[in-house]
Amino acid sequence: MLASVDSTSAQAARLAAAGLTSPAWVLAGEQTAGKGRRGRPWASPRGNFYASLVMQPAEPPEQVALRSFAAALALREALVGLTGLPQVFALKWPNDVLLNGGKLAGILLESTGANGRLGNLVIGIGVNLTTAPDPAEVEPGAVTPVSLLAETGLRITPEAFLDALAPAYARWEAVFTTYGFAPLRDEWLRHAARLGQTIRARTGTQTRTGIFETVDATGALVLTTPEGRVAIPAAEVFF
Amino acid sequence: MSKHSTEADVAFIKALAELLNQNDLTELSVKRDYGIDDSLEVRVVKQATVVAAPVAMPAPVALPAPTTVAAAAPAAPVLSEDPAQHPGAVTSPMVGTAYLSAEPGASPFVTIGAIVTEGQTVLIIEAMKTMNHIPAPRAGTVKRILIADGNPVEYGAPLMIIE
Numbered sequence: 001m002l003a004s005v006d007s008t009s010a011q012a013a014r015l016a017a018a019g020l021t022s023p024a025w026v027l028a029g030e031q032t033a034g035k036g037r038r039g040r041p042w043a044s045p046r047g048n049f050y051a052s053l054v055m056q057p058a059e060p061p062e063q064v065a066l067r068s069f070a071a072a073l074a075l076r077e078a079l080v081g082l083t084g085l086p087q088v089f090a091l092k093w094p095n096d097v098l099l100n101g102g103k104l105a106g107i108l109l110e111s112t113g114a115n116g117r118l119g120n121l122v123i124g125i126g127v128n129l130t131t132a133p134d135p136a137e138v139e140p141g142a143v144t145p146v147s148l149l150a151e152t153g154l155r156i157t158p159e160a161f162l163d164a165l166a167p168a169y170a171r172w173e174a175v176f177t178t179y180g181f182a183p184l185r186d187e188w189l190r191h192a193a194r195l196g197q198t199i200r201a202r203t204g205t206q207t208r209t210g211i212f213e214t215v216d217a218t219g220a221l222v223l224t225t226p227e228g229r230v231a232i233p234a235a236e237v238f239f
Numbered sequence: 240m241s242k243h244s245t246e247a248d249v250a251f252i253k254a255l256a257e258l259l260n261q262n263d264l265t266e267l268s269v270k271r272d273y274g275i276d277d278s279l280e281v282r283v284v285k286q287a288t289v290v291a292a293p294v295a296m297p298a299p300v301a302l303p304a305p306t307t308v309a310a311a312a313p314a315a316p317v318l319s320e321d322p323a324q325h326p327g328a329v330t331s332p333m334v335g336t337a338y339l340s341a342e343p344g345a346s347p348f349v350t351i352g353a354i355v356t357e358g359q360t361v362l363i364i365e366a367m368k369t370m371n372h373i374p375a376p377r378a379g380t381v382k383r384i385l386i387a388d389g390n391p392v393e394y395g396a397p398l399m400i401i402e
Contacts, residue, residue, distance in 0.1 A: 037368060039342020062333040062394075065369035094367045109369035114332040117358065117374055204336040204389025218334070219367045233391075234336035234365040 047130035102146030247393035327402030335366035
């Protein structure tokens with residue numbers, strides 16, 4: 001475990017660039033430049049979990065991206081295992097894990113392989129084990145941040161958390177590579193937040209509102225909107 | 240009702256039209272499934288203008304090979320221009336959202352005229368919260384950027400021309 005690093009995902013990418021070829025986790029006590037989606041800062045004080053898994057997947061990019069769901073399922077499984085509270089955790093498309101409806105964790109994947117070139121996949125995972133950002137610091141309309149400690153009273157160390165998460169991820173990775181996306185999709189839908197309800201999905205250029213119908217076989221979010229059904233491969237979801 | 244965007248469909252059809260032209264084909268049909276209950280069926284046909292058959296004649300089951308070759312040159316392309324056929328085209332390996340910079344407000348990975356090395360990230364395609372860094376397939380100069388920041392892209396859509 002690194003005491004401090006700029007970003008576990010940046011460190012993982014550096015390890016891969018230096019020639020690391022087997023899957024590895026990078027765990028850090030704090031991050032000085034933790035990043036979320038589209039460069040948003042991820043507050044990374046001591047006590048929370050910051051780790052990245054780096055691997056060299058062989059599949060084409062659209063398959064590699066489905067590991068988003070493997071990571072979310074592993075994260076939920078680790079949390080349920082550590083807390084014994086299966087009912088309080090839910091999933092928000094594609095890979096947010098919610099605790100009592102609040103944002104407990106974030107997952108961001110970065111891949112460098114495309115167009116026939118093999119590359120690296122880095123799965124960065126942050127979990128608010130002890131502290132959550134001030135709600136005023138997050139975007140208006142976003143899910144309120146929560147911490148595991150404040151919601152459940154349980155104090156779990158980053159090391160103990162990785163001891164639960166790493167084997168959980170390995171199991172879902174094996175399911176994915178052996179059986180494909182279908183079992184991941186089934187399990188994900190069992191724990192989906194707001195299924196059948198109206199949600200908003202903001203894409204790069206527009207926001208669509210509709211009933212959250214399902215996740216399709218490609219992992220896309222399926223909404224029924226006034227204009228019909230739409231499958232959205234990339235978006236930020238709001239409730 | 241389409242779950243995928245019209246622009247994406249147009250890009251896909253354009254790519255098919257070019258495939259047709261490049262390979263001297265007269266007809267191409269494709270069915271793509273998007274999930275369990277949505278699909279796109281496209282049939283692209285090139286009119287062999289030189290061999291306009293009399294309407295009264297029964298249509299032949301298959302075009303004789305020489306006709307196909309003869310038809311290739313004068314047949315009007317379905318679309319006036321298709322970057323997907325360009326030898327320097329960088330195409331999208333997946334469906335997603337394209338980003339020209341690492342984050343909003345940051346300088347773009349490349350601009351027109353930029354010299355790139357093989358493997359250098361030229362843009363990002365996001366799907367399922369996975370940021371896919373798209374590498375330059377070869378060293379060269381960025382001649383054209385065919386997508387706008389934040390726009391949806393389809394599989395196979397031309398993204399940039401690098402030569």
